[in-house]
Amino acid sequence: MTISMNERSRKILEAIVEDYIASAEPVGSKSVSCRHQMGLSPATVRNVMADLEGMGYLASPHASAGRIPTDKGYRFYVDTLLQLRPLKAEERERIERQYASSDRRIDEVLREAVKSLSRLSRYAGIVMAPRVEATVFRHIDFVPLAPGRVLVIFVSRSGEVQNKIIETGINLPAATLEQMTNYLNRVMNGLPLDTVREKLAAEMAQAKIEHDDLQQRVLALSGQALAGEDENARVYIEGTSNILDQPEFADVERMRQLYRVFEQKSQLVDLLDRSRRAHGIQIFIGNETSHSAIAGCSLVTATYETRQGTVGSLGVIGPSRMPYGQVIPIVDYTARIVSQLLEEEYQ
């Protein structure tokens, strides 16, 4: 009994993973030895499979079924066996076409991206917008809606618009607002948001010394409007019902769990955020996510970026039994396209 991964064991593991991905059914020794004519008898294959099971790459659902890959098995497959199936030109074109109608506003682009991801992968697409903190100040505007109530609109350089209604308590004169608008737009333009915050704080201190109450108030408004949004709101999901077609989710209880996760989003935020910090393609398999509610699922993610260096992540979530070779290029290419579209903003 060789407790090691020689060439033959790898080939067999590869065959099993691929068969299982294709069929969703436990694969037995015979089908491996037949379909992948490698001149080995079922009995030999069986011995190897027993070894692979011993090493934790395979598991048997029950005694007389075939084997299915474990998370560790998928991991090994993805890391060392997998060969990518690059996109055909027509597929690339199809992805690109998807964005033709979008007006390149970042949220529009991301919405198209999530649709495209789910359509192409036939799983659920997920996209996380870059954090507001990382954006650059472009424009601010105050629109008085009613006495004591002001709408503050903030525009980032990438064209993201954020707005908030703020109760001012007192009635701020339109002249003050306008003056402050001009001032802020002149001073803050092009600064990253955290710098803007610091400057605002400084200005407020200054205004306090000068006893300029109105100015101080308007500055406070701006600060409030720039407060980060709810993280969960920055996640787009689409195509969740695709996953329902997968045989592994015939069980209602699992679906229920999964949909809870989709609705809460916080676990997805966590994963996408982890992915964001590590650049490039990232793959989470099953329990590696350490979120037990999505056991049996994998995420394939990639990061995209804008010229400002702000970074978000996007990807696909589906069953671990996923054709990684196809999904990875889809995610990768989508991330590239998104980055490209968002960079064009400034050229």
Added chain:
Amino acid sequence: MTISMNERSRKILEAIVEDYIASAEPVGSKSVSCRHQMGLSPATVRNVMADLEGMGYLASPHASAGRIPTDKGYRFYVDTLLQLRPLKAEERERIERQYASSDRRIDEVLREAVKSLSRLSRYAGIVMAPRVEATVFRHIDFVPLAPGRVLVIFVSRSGEVQNKIIETGINLPAATLEQMTNYLNRVMNGLPLDTVREKLAAEMAQAKIEHDDLQQRVLALSGQALAGEDENARVYIEGTSNILDQPEFADVERMRQLYRVFEQKSQLVDLLDRSRRAHGIQIFIGNETSHSAIAGCSLVTATYETRQGTVGSLGVIGPSRMPYGQVIPIVDYTARIVSQLLEEEYQ
């Protein structure tokens, strides 16, 4: 065999509907005659039930199960038998508290509403925002992002913000943009959106005569920015996973269908739009919706309105086997609160 609905038949129908709502299981003659001590033997109840089945109010899933209400049965129940269970003070309070943190921006309010609906009803909440067409012009702003690319921001009087990036082709000078901003904000303020559109068209014609190409272009921009958004994007849904707890959705195929509907939204838009046109509480039961994909489901909807007279609708979607007496007051009260919050905008 009396082919009519006398008092007794009604009582029995009521008992059956309520038992079924409570238990999700076909109800037999015995349980009716026992639990609702109305001094009738099971046999008598059976006779009545046979009549009710003949009239189409009940159906038997199979020969030796009890009866379950048909859509027609639910309809009769809702229209003539149902008694509402009004909300307790503490429940009303709980609803109101939900909105305490919201900044009363319309989309914020609606987002809270949809959460609250789903949490209270324990089904899925749905909310449709009023159509942009019905809003009133408050403010417009042009922010040049890059040469040939302008961000147009439009604010309605109720504080709704809509924005769009538009490729202008040529580089519009900042001065022209600013001038037009001031002009439009002065002229259009307070006009309903369709009037604004007409005026824009008129102005464009005028500009054309005067060969003022730049002006004409900016006006065109404004027109584009005011174009209505995608209808489907105006629907909020939340709490869909609540529905998965219902025993009638243990069947995966039905869930799948239902989730397709939630993802597409168009059928929901249709129903909410129907509801919007008819004021007040509206109830769609099962096939009455004429969308077969949501057979077995009911919608309870109500309209809300702003002072401007713009109207949207909100409600709850769940299985037809729904405690209407509880759900209706929830939906009704939520609609009132939303209307109230949106009216306060202008006081």
Added chain:
DNA sequence: TTTGGCACTCGACCGGGGTGAGTGCTACGG
């Protein structure tokens, strides 16, 4: 008109035998 009685229906549940895919073990041969 209501009620008790009774035969009937039909799904749910249970247990058993057959089937077949797949395994582990062992013995044999290069």
Added chain:
DNA sequence: CCGTAGCACTCACCCCGGTCGAGTGCCAAA
């Protein structure tokens, strides 16, 4: 020593028949 053939064994799955029980429909009596 490694690969292979053979064989007994396991176990999910399917089909079958029987039982059970809830609920019905109908009829005759009160």
